[in-house]
Amino acid sequence: MKINTKYLKEFIKFELDTIGLKNLLETMGFEIEEIVNHNGIDVIEVEITPNRPDWLSHYGIARDMYAKNPELKLIERKNKTQLKGFNNDFKIITENNDDCPRYSGCIIKNIKVTESSSEIKELLVSLGLRPINSIVDISNLILMTYGHPIHIFDLDKIKGNQINIRRANKEEKIKLLDEQNIELNENFLIIADENKPLALAGIMGGFDSGVTYDTKDIFIESAVFNPIVVRKSARKIGLSTDASFRFERGTDILCTKDIIEKTIDEINKSVNKTMNVDYFFDVFEKEFIPQKVIMEKTFPSKYSGIDIEPKESENILNRLGFETTDKNTYWEVIVPSYRVDIYGKQDLIEEIVRIYGYDNLNSVLPEVSTDKIKKWPVRELRRNIGQFLVNNGAYEAINYSFHKREDNEIFADEKLNIEIKNPLGLDFSIMRNSLIPGVLKNISTNINQSLKSVFLYEFGSIFALDNKEILQTNMLTIAATGLYNKNNWKTKDNIKWDLFIFKSVISKLFSRLFINVEFIRSDINYYINGTEFDIICDNIKIGTIGILEDSICSTYKIDDPVFIADINIEKVKEIKHEFKLKKWNVFPSTKxxxxxxxxxxxxxxxxxxxxxxxxxxxxISFELFDLYEGKGNPDDKISLSMSFIYQDESKTLENNEVNRIHDSFIEEMIGKLELTRR
Amino acid sequence: MINDLKNEIESVKDLFFKEVRKVKSVDKFKIVKEQFISRKKGFLTNILKGLKDFPKEDKPLAGKLVNKLKIQVEEELEKLEKSLINKKEDSIDYSLPEFDSPLGRNHLLSYVKNEVEEIFIGMGYDIADGPEIETEYYNFTALNFLEHHPARDEQDTFFIKNFENRVLRTHTSPVQVRYMENNTPPIKVIAPGRVFRKDEVDATHSPVFHQVEGLLVAKDINFSHLKGTLSFFLKSFFGKSVDVRFRPSFFPFTEPSAEVDVSCFLCNGTDSHCKICKGTGWIEILGSGMVHPEVLKNGNIDPEEFSGFAFGMGIERITMLKYGIHDLRMFYENDIRFLNQFG
Structure with missing residues (x-):
């Protein structure tokens, strides 16, 4: 909404400069978008929150400025025209009061359509509107001044002396003022004459019934339409007009007649004196019951946290147009018809503190403690894992949750995809079912910066269909490629990542978490055959580890092998480690x-x-300490050297006892594994 | 007389070992050696010379004592000399550079999320989360967004195919209602998490971003508590010297509602072309308000008995402001040149 600061002064007297006005508007709750100078007049563009349609006009803003600061004088315009019921054989027929709770209509004859005065044209342009002709311009001027949308028809185009406010039929069509053709149906509320649609109610008039320079007689519509009906129709055709914008938010049901009078005053001012009002009728069948709110007098102080005298609260409400009736300990408050946003006493508090000034309220830390025992296992897990990986050289990545179809295809059947109905594009159309593509893209980004080593991890949610429901799973993906360690003056060789180094890091990560894991061979199609392992803890699979298939790497433009560990945090968080001191073995071990x-x-x-x-x-433990392949070995054999550690909990093991145990164990190993001693 | 000798020997010995410990170089070694066993005036030589004045019967014992000291001193000096010579042979240039040992970083957004969490943990808040794919009920209806009200348009929403009424949550506020359903007042909780809006990617928009929601519900909570809590948070996060301003605003799930600004920490309102505040002196930081009674009811809390406040802020936004990041896309490109500067 654009505010012409000069025009605003026609409704409220104030001495503030534009910056002062801007500051005042901000404290009232306006969001200032920008201030531009239009031919010497400052125009302030404000964003108006959807709860305040009463601010969508110059008069509406002036009215609220007065409430905020009663020293500013509000200037009311008295209507010269005073309409009374005025009947002839013209008819206004409302099909359904819920669709159109009030419809005021008026016929004016013998007008002369001209160009508007330069003053009006200038004003409309400053407000972002295009001048059309004197009559259309007046309807826009009324809208910008009082906020209530009106529509003016060329009376000659209305056939059958009647206006019908009804739902459209399936066969009907309308060409709108913007020359768009709309196929109608029963969801659209229309204004029609005896046989054809003339306008889309509350949205836009029809092209054929609009006022032109040839128009002699006009029909003025000032009505209130159901916000939901207007909103649905406007959305259906993807149109938001100044009128629909206001009807969707709610309009003042009591103002329609007054608005017609004001419109006629304007026409009188600008057109000519020959015109005459030929008809006025007001369809307003259902009685309007204003909103009533009960508020205890202590409530403003209690809810705002500052002592506000009841009298002051009452004054503020009265200035805002609320009628208050004193009921001893409480007020009965009648909400003005233009405040469609007020339902309860909390709404009234907002009004009181808004006018009182947020800056004038106290600032106090609440003394509230809860007996909730706070445990955040995932947070702790993330912190420990993050620290470990960072200290080992990994960077944390954060990626979007969206994939394209091809990204998801690598990991699961597309039947399990969670798709977005209205995506930003194909690249963002599916919820990710793995964190791997994200980190691959990041690797690619960094390799393009000629980085030789990329080691990344990401925490995030992945999504899949599970038993017809959406399953969200917390994952951790770790990826490494390129150099593990750069050469230096002492260690002359570069060390590249390989699966053994990678497995060591992952294994150490789990040790850091006091989780015992094993890597068990598996069969996972996106890892190179033979390199894929399940990460197992207590017979539960908590993740996978392996080298990514070359074809996948090349899809993401990566040449070097990529080592991946894909870990299910939901599973990891279930693993409990109890910290309790254990006695350690004090007797010597034998190798x-x-x-x-x-x-x-x-x-x-x-x-x-x-x-x-x-x-x-x-x-108690064993390890592989040497492996030899090649010369000197029998064909198809490799040579392994292992060490075995023996220890007893209650005594020092004698040499011959160790020998006896070891020898028989080795014999069994030889037999079962078909080994040959070296 | 023999006792005097014993004392003298002890003090010479003490002095010797004290001096020896200080020897780090051959030059110093020579000085110490000269000091103790020089033929002309070394301490030991002097003691030996003094032996001639001893009575005859004491001489053998005195000689033995002095000799013992002499052997000790000589052995120690020999050992020291050897170690000094060996050291010289073994020395290497320890000023050669250390090796690069790879070090990573936490993502800046995680770091900031943690910063925020720690401030609220310090105030006794719990941390909660909810699903990223929400029902329309929790994302809108339970938060008092009426079904056909334009307020729903303010948050461009992604919908899920084949799931009636499922959306990618547009804010972390649904966690408010979920938490109220499962807890009874007093409630103090923050909910950091990922949210989604249908915005094309550019320097200031992202279809995916992060928020932190906050909720406090107890008896007699009023607007001053909201002001107090958020002022404390913002000063903790941005620095003690920032001023905090509250402006009336509108959110369907709070009443009264407030937009919260901090004074511009770049120019403090002195630069009319300031990149951050555009000369206004204020930077919009977060939305907040007193929890709407309908929302409390939807969380099974009686609004006549309890009241509360809620707030929500964008993690990207406060991060960009605090750390001088001008393009939102940097957070999601994961370029190591960006990542290695923070966290």
């Missing part, structure tokens, strides 16, 4: 080494699983 040849196609996971299944009680 035994064992080197052997094994078939190349037996993998270490088999060896590990077998050892775990047959290991003697006193064997």
């Amino acid at each position: 035994r080494d064992f080197s052997f040849f094994i078939d190349k196609d037996k993998n270490y996971e088999n060896i590990k699983m077998l050892i775990n299944s047959i290991k003697p009680e006193k064997l």
